[in-house]
Amino acid sequence: MSDENKEYQLRIVTPERVFYEGNVEMVEFNTTEGQIGVLPGHIPMTVIVAPGILTITEAEGVKEAALHAGFAEILPDRITILAEIIEWPDEIDEDRAEAALQRARERLENRDSQTDLARAETALQRAIARIEVLK
Amino acid sequence: MASMRDIKRRRSSIQSTQQITKAMKLVSTVKLQRARAGAERSKSYFQCMYDTMNSILARVGEVEHKYLKSGETGKKAVILVTSNRGLAGGYNNNVAKLITRHETWKPEDLLIYAIGNKGREILHRAGYEIKEELPEIMEAPAYADAMFLTERLLKSFEEGEISEIYLAYTAFKNTVSHIPTLIKLLPVDRPGENDGDSTAERDRKDSLKEEKPVDYGAPMNFEPADEEALDLIIPKYVASLIYGGLVEALASENGARMQAMDNATNNAAELIDDLELLYNRARQGSITQELTEIIAGANAIQ
Numbered sequence: 112m113s114d115e116n117k118e119y120q121l122r123i124v125t126p127e128r129v130f131y132e133g134n135v136e137m138v139e140f141n142t143t144e145g146q147i148g149v150l151p152g153h154i155p156m157t158v159i160v161a162p163g164i165l166t167i168t169e170a171e172g173v174k175e176a177a178l179h180a181g182f183a184e185i186l187p188d189r190i191t192i193l194a195e196i197i198e199w200p201d202e203i204d205e206d207r208a209e210a211a212l213q214r215a216r217e218r219l220e221n222r223d224s225q226t227d228l229a230r231a232e233t234a235l236q237r238a239i240a241r242i243e244v245l246k
Numbered sequence: 247m248a249s250m251r252d253i254k255r256r257r258s259s260i261q262s263t264q265q266i267t268k269a270m271k272l273v274s275t276v277k278l279q280r281a282r283a284g285a286e287r288s289k290s291y292f293q294c295m296y297d298t299m300n301s302i303l304a305r306v307g308e309v310e311h312k313y314l315k316s317g318e319t320g321k322k323a324v325i326l327v328t329s330n331r332g333l334a335g336g337y338n339n340n341v342a343k344l345i346t347r348h349e350t351w352k353p354e355d356l357l358i359y360a361i362g363n364k365g366r367e368i369l370h371r372a373g374y375e376i377k378e379e380l381p382e383i384m385e386a387p388a389y390a391d392a393m394f395l396t397e398r399l400l401k402s403f404e405e406g407e408i409s410e411i412y413l414a415y416t417a418f419k420n421t422v423s424h425i426p427t428l429i430k431l432l433p434v435d436r437p438g439e440n441d442g443d444s445t446a447e448r449d450r451k452d453s454l455k456e457e458k459p460v461d462y463g464a465p466m467n468f469e470p471a472d473e474e475a476l477d478l479i480i481p482k483y484v485a486s487l488i489y490g491g492l493v494e495a496l497a498s499e500n501g502a503r504m505q506a507m508d509n510a511t512n513n514a515a516e517l518i519d520d521l522e523l524l525y526n527r528a529r530q531g532s533i534t535q536e537l538t539e540i541i542a543g544a545n546a547i548q
């Protein structure tokens with residue numbers, strides 16, 4: 112990829128709205144297989160999102176959002192994230208996130224055969240992502 | 247001829263009905279605009295979802311997957327999207343007819359998941375088994391509702407309680423045209439197997455197919471691998487179709503109500519005009535009669 116092509120197009124859509132649309136230099140987020148950072152000219156790939164922080168590096172600066180579920184389609188010149196749940200930091204209620212974190216931790220600590228482990232873990236990851244992105 | 251007082255009373259009663267229908271029309275116009283904007287905002291999500299789903303299905307070829315083949319046992323689940331309130335013309339009946347007038351479906355083979363009270367009432371009366379009723383979703387459809395419903399449906403599907411999942415809703419084409427639509431959610435049809443589709447379903451697919459995929463020289467990779475990706479993406483695909491159905495149905499409902507109320511207002515205006523004419527005729531008749539009586543009285547005195 113030549114030097115002039117430092118940017119590519121990012122589109123984040125949710126069922127309710129178009130969350131973000133613009134040219135970016137790099138996008139980082141969590142997938143089910145681990146963390147990835149995507150630069151222009153990436154091979155075509157579809158990945159499943161895991162709860163975590165989405166970092167968008169634009170020419171002017173860096174933006175962060177809490178990305179919880181969805182999947183992403185990566186192409187050399189653009190990337191589309193189909194996000195089921197995604198929030199900018201100012202849309203997050205810190206008290207609620209803290210409460211959710213507490214709840215999820217308790218559920219994991221006092222687990223028994225009734226506990227839905229996968230669900231509690233996702234809830235924990237979500238709460239952590241929300242709190243991290245606020246910092 | 248009816249008396250002047252009767253006509254007057256009838257006219258004022260129609261006038262107040264007209265005021266109600268006019269107000270309802272205005273309210274549904276506003277709601278329609280909001281619902282329509284919502285439906286349009288979510289369109290790009292479904293476009294992407296649909297394209298991705300197709301490209302995955304085209305790639306994986308003939309795999310054995312639990313969501314790609316129908317269960318041998320179990321009933322067909324139908325999600326019926328209707329409104330909670332009436333006065334929307336034929337809106338609710340038209341969707342329900344997709345099920346009650348279906349060529350091959352029998353009431354005992356179906357499990358109805360009724361979103362919206364009206365559809366539940368219609369099908370309950372027709373003797374269908376209502377598995378679940380979720381009237382509150384229609385008040386303000388959210389993606390979380392669709393996810394919740396999908397989770398439960400997929401669980402029943404995996405357990406073999408249901409073999410196929412369908413969605414009956416009203417597609418929103420434009421303000422005046424709403425098409426009752428029945429689509430199959432699970433098992434997912436593979437590309438090239440669509441020959442048995444209903445026309446409406448094909449229409450929907452065609453409208454989603456507009457964008458041609460660009461060839462990037464390298465094939466799409468999946469992380470995790472294809473089958474695992476299917477496990478994760480198909481529930482999202484189903485949820486997005488359900489959500490799409492919900493927002494379109496909401497727009498259609500308000501569109502249908504707006505039309506129905508517009509017709510009602512016009513009919514009321516017509517009735518009022520007719521009554522006005524009758525009233526004036528009766529009034530003139532009574533004046534003429536009084537005059538005749540006075541003149542006759544005066545002539546008698548002379």
